[in-house]
Amino acid sequence: MERYRRLSGKNISKWYKTFGRKNLPWRKKVTPYRVWISEMILQQTQVATGIDYFLKFTEKYPDLESIKFASEDDILRLWKGLGYYRRATYIYQAKEIIHNKLSGKFPEEFDSIMSLPGVGRSTAGAILSIAFKKPYPILDGNVKRVLSRFYFQKIFNEKKFWILSEQMLDKIDPFSFQQGIMDIGATICKKQNPDCRVCPLKKSCKSNIRSDYFNLPAKRAKKKSLHLNFKIHYKANKIFLIRDNALGFWKNLWMPPYEVCKNNNYDIKHTLSHRDLFIEFKSEEKVDQFENGQWFEKEKLQFIATPKPISDKLLKL
Incomplete structure (x- = not known):
């Protein structure tokens, strides 16, 4: 079982190197700062919408040094129209911590990154895996869907899914793996009409074997x-x-x-x-x-x- 999980992780990394969405702007020049900004933007935002905001944001503030003296108003203004404005406030608060307490250097350790405002476990894992090539699991919406179908888990249990995410993780190449599993969830293992014929996990995926392409129950609070x-x-x-x-x-x-x-x-x-x-x-x-x-x-x-x-x-x- 453990061997087949490791092989699945390696297949994802291999797939990403050939088919991954390397044209996304935050993947063209990878720095901890750019990965962090992209992850903050993509919380609650679709990639297609996030691209323009990322380009606008990084044109104004391309790195940590350039954002050093930005006011909260400056950052909120760039966020206009994106919604969830608290994310912009978190960016302001985090860059203040980085410059005032961390000597202007983005932290490289899990606990330090988790201590930044607005950064949860999955965001910290993405930053560490992609920017620092350290093997930490992530668990965003796309990853949950891939894991739930691969392991045929129809009920979401957060603790269990974190374990599954870590077990599948390619610890040799977390950079390719994390971006690959997110891309598979976004472009292949979609909510509707998954394209299993081109999926690198198709031979081992329990949902594909059973032809049962379910979605995890969504929590829908009444508006x-x-x-x-x-x-x-x-x-x-x-x-x-x-x-x-x-x-x-x-x-x-x-x-x-x-x-x-x-x-x-x-x-x-x-x-x-x-x-x-x-x-x-x-x-x-x-x-x-x-x-x-x-x-x-x-x-x-x-x-x-x-x-x-x-x-x-x-x-x-």
Whole structure:
């Protein structure tokens, strides 16, 4: 059993060297910093969407030294439209730790990488395997699907899947293996219509042998609706905005003052992963007192961090 797992891991590494997606931008010039940024972007984001954001981010900040003096606002602004803005805040917090406590050098040990904000076990494993060629397992969505079908595990058990991931890992070439198993999950062992005929694991895969190509049960939390009325204060080509973290999302982003209501005649519907937002905009003259409020010239809106549905509206004023 152990031998067949090792052979499967080596087959994945061999497959990657010939068929892997080496054209992805974060694979063309591999550094710990670039792997880290790509992994943060790809949390909760599809590769096709992540490519443009990665290119934009690394054009502005190509390495750790260039991002040293970036403010949280600078990073949030580059993140606009990608969602899950907390990831941008984590990048800011992590680079502060790296420069202030780690002498500006990206850590090379598992525990040190895990201590960085926003980095979990799978992200740390990807950084160590790809950037440092150290054999650590990963367990993202694509890898879970490959493992579940290969071992015919229809119920996800996190502890067990970490063991399976480590057992299959090609410890001689973790660089090729990790990128290979992610690519197989993304391009071959897909949720729908897996292309088993070209899979390097087809001879040993229990799902293929049984012709049972299942998906792990998805945890689907019911989306909640939230109605927001934004008060737009606009005069002399200036707009009044506040920073408010009470919503639990859009943290540290600038937006007009707002009220949460039971219902509204919404202008737009904006969908988040866990909420449907029904947003109404109202013009108002009176400005209430806000400790965290500030007037911005309209021309400068594109240079500050605001939620995309808000900035789209404000730029049309």
